[in-house]
Amino acid sequence: MERTFRTHEVRQQQELEGLWDFWTKEDRSDLQKMMVPGVWETCPGYENYRGTGFFETTFEGEGDYRLVFKGVSHTGTVFVDGERIGSHYNAYTPWDVTVRGLEPGRHTLRVEVCNAFNSESALHVPNDYYTYGGINRPVILEKIGSAFLRSVHVTTVKGESGWRAAARIRIESAVEGERVNLRAGICGEETVTQLLELKKGLQEVELSLPCESPREYTPANPALQTVTAQLLTGERVLDDLTDRFGFREISVREGKVYFNGEEIRIRGFNRHEDHGLFGCAIPLQAMEYDLQLVKDLKGNAIRTCHYPNDERFLDLCDEQGILVWEESHARGLNEEQMAHKNFRSQSNDCIREMIGTHYNHPCIFTWGILNECASFSEFGREIYREQFELIKSLDGTRPTTFASCHFRTDICLDLPDIVSMNIYPLWYFDTPAADHLKEVKEWIATTEGRGKPLIISEIGAGAIPGWHAPGDPKWSEERQAAILREQLRAVLEDSAVTGVFIWQFADGRVGDENFYGRPRCMNNKGIVDELRRRKLSYGTVKEIYGQWGAKA
Numbered sequence: 001m002e003r004t005f006r007t008h009e010v011r012q013q014q015e016l017e018g019l020w021d022f023w024t025k026e027d028r029s030d031l032q033k034m035m036v037p038g039v040w041e042t043c044p045g046y047e048n049y050r051g052t053g054f055f056e057t058t059f060e061g062e063g064d065y066r067l068v069f070k071g072v073s074h075t076g077t078v079f080v081d082g083e084r085i086g087s088h089y090n091a092y093t094p095w096d097v098t099v100r101g102l103e104p105g106r107h108t109l110r111v112e113v114c115n116a117f118n119s120e121s122a123l124h125v126p127n128d129y130y131t132y133g134g135i136n137r138p139v140i141l142e143k144i145g146s147a148f149l150r151s152v153h154v155t156t157v158k159g160e161s162g163w164r165a166a167a168r169i170r171i172e173s174a175v176e177g178e179r180v181n182l183r184a185g186i187c188g189e190e191t192v193t194q195l196l197e198l199k200k201g202l203q204e205v206e207l208s209l210p211c212e213s214p215r216e217y218t219p220a221n222p223a224l225q226t227v228t229a230q231l232l233t234g235e236r237v238l239d240d241l242t243d244r245f246g247f248r249e250i251s252v253r254e255g256k257v258y259f260n261g262e263e264i265r266i267r268g269f270n271r272h273e274d275h276g277l278f279g280c281a282i283p284l285q286a287m288e289y290d291l292q293l294v295k296d297l298k299g300n301a302i303r304t305c306h307y308p309n310d311e312r313f314l315d316l317c318d319e320q321g322i323l324v325w326e327e328s329h330a331r332g333l334n335e336e337q338m339a340h341k342n343f344r345s346q347s348n349d350c351i352r353e354m355i356g357t358h359y360n361h362p363c364i365f366t367w368g369i370l371n372e373c374a375s376f377s378e379f380g381r382e383i384y385r386e387q388f389e390l391i392k393s394l395d396g397t398r399p400t401t402f403a404s405c406h407f408r409t410d411i412c413l414d415l416p417d418i419v420s421m422n423i424y425p426l427w428y429f430d431t432p433a434a435d436h437l438k439e440v441k442e443w444i445a446t447t448e449g450r451g452k453p454l455i456i457s458e459i460g461a462g463a464i465p466g467w468h469a470p471g472d473p474k475w476s477e478e479r480q481a482a483i484l485r486e487q488l489r490a491v492l493e494d495s496a497v498t499g500v501f502i503w504q505f506a507d508g509r510v511g512d513e514n515f516y517g518r519p520r521c522m523n524n525k526g527i528v529d530e531l532r533r534r535k536l537s538y539g540t541v542k543e544i545y546g547q548w549g550a551k552a
Contacts, residue, residue, distance in 0.1 A: 004315040012143040039134035039279035062104035069138030092307035093353035122343035130509040147173035149241040217246025222321035241254035246362030266499020268301030276530035298545035306331035317363040344381035375412040400490035403457035413449025424457035460503040465529040477536040
């Protein structure tokens with residue numbers, strides 16, 4: 001399932017889900033069937049395999065096609081009928097390749113996938129989360145003509161006379177000079193048509209689109225609207241594209257964050273795309289179950305730590321009014337790692353792909369970057385500045401942030417619109433939560449981050465599922481619940497704090513490199529375990545979030 005709604009009426013699509021051939025050995029001696037989407041760590045015998053895997057299937061067709069990969073972990077190279085078509089780096093953003101002039105008949109699609117660490121990779125490194133191997137998100141085969149609609153971004157602005165909407169439409173063409181009509185409309189109302197001369201490659205067109213008295217999108221009332229664009233010759237539709245958006249405006253002023261003029265208070269969770277049964281290839285039903293638990297916990301927000309998420313998950317958040325902090329791919333990189341020869345290009349590609357594909361999602365209220373990286377150094381500051389400038393050039397409608405753990409040493413708090421800090425009082429050190437929060441706020445007041453909204457982007461404690469012991473020691477479910485009770489009360493009682501994201505929603509796998517600080521080779525700070533079984537802290541979080549949710 002590509003999205004939770006239909007994106008085309010005219011363009012023919014086929015989802016290439018199901019059992020593909022899979023092997024890892026050159027002679028195919030270990031050939032077997034594997035589900036796509038899926039990751040090989042969920043298959044017996046491959047639980048710890050790090051290396052290259054080959055996925056192969058066939059499809060019927062002739063002419064021109066576009067192959068869309070929503071996620072391949074961590075690098076993918078595509079071959080059609082043995083010919084190399086293209087490749088992509090980064091597990092967490094969609095990408096596509098085009099194949100033109102296929103002869104009639106059955107064709108072979110092979111994807112070479114690698115999750116191994118290597119010297120060319122700046123972002124895919126041993127880390128506090130596991131990078132699985134496989135085609136972890138949907139694959140879609142699309143029949144295209146000489147030109148097709150690549151994207152349509154809708155920007156909404158509220159002025160004195162009401163809402164205005166503008167669409168920026170990107171068209172990709174294999175021909176030059178052909179004249180077509182571009183038609184677009186929103187909310188099912190009057191469409192706008194513009195005569196267009198195609199240019200080979202990519203071109204952009206901006207249209208102002210009318211919509212009388214639209215319903216606003218808010219977390220309490222997530223009114224989604226549709227935008228549809230078409231390419232036509234006369235009245236014959238050559239291609240079409242439908243997406244969803246919301247009439248909403250996010251603003252930051254006087255230390256607060258506002259969503260359509262209403263102050264928001266975050267009761268959130270950090271969530272990895274990780275599941276004990278599915279790895280990172282989480283099916284739609286399991287995504288929705290996660291959100292049902294978040295809502296039962298009285299939460300209202302998700303942070304996509306530490307990479308862009310599956311677009312279907314964002315669709316579900318759109319539909320249910322769950323606020324999202326979406327984050328580009330990077331976590332805990334030191335200055336030497338950020339100086340890697342490919343760091344800038346790979347990071348910037350991820351940012352462009354994240355914003356390019358997720359721009360329209362009204363649930364996303366902020367873009368985040370570079371979690372706990374070297375924001376304490378001048379070189380690190382240069383990287384943070386560059387990435388924030390790139391984000392603003394791609395999307396000036398949302399505020400920016402990054403999660404810092406560098407208390408008293410961070411020199412980048414002037415760069416984002418929102419200051420966010422990761423703190424773990426009572427877990428990594430014994431300072432009372434209210435006292436440590438006070439220290440953090442007093443220090444921020446001495447920096448260029450003063451006066452900005454403050455989010456506690458991580459807070460929490462660990463618990464090994466099912467472990468109970470006299471005296472409630474650390475790693476017991478009782479101690480986790482007690483620590484979270486004090487932490488959350490301290491943060492939520494402080495009206496100067498915009499909100500909190502608990503670390504984390506569910507226990508998630510880590511690599512063997514981190515076993516010494518991660519019992520079970522899991523990050524055990526989840527409110528539920530990797531199979532979504534509830535720990536004692538579940539009731540504690542539900543109680544406290546419920547109290548503050550009622551006040552919101």
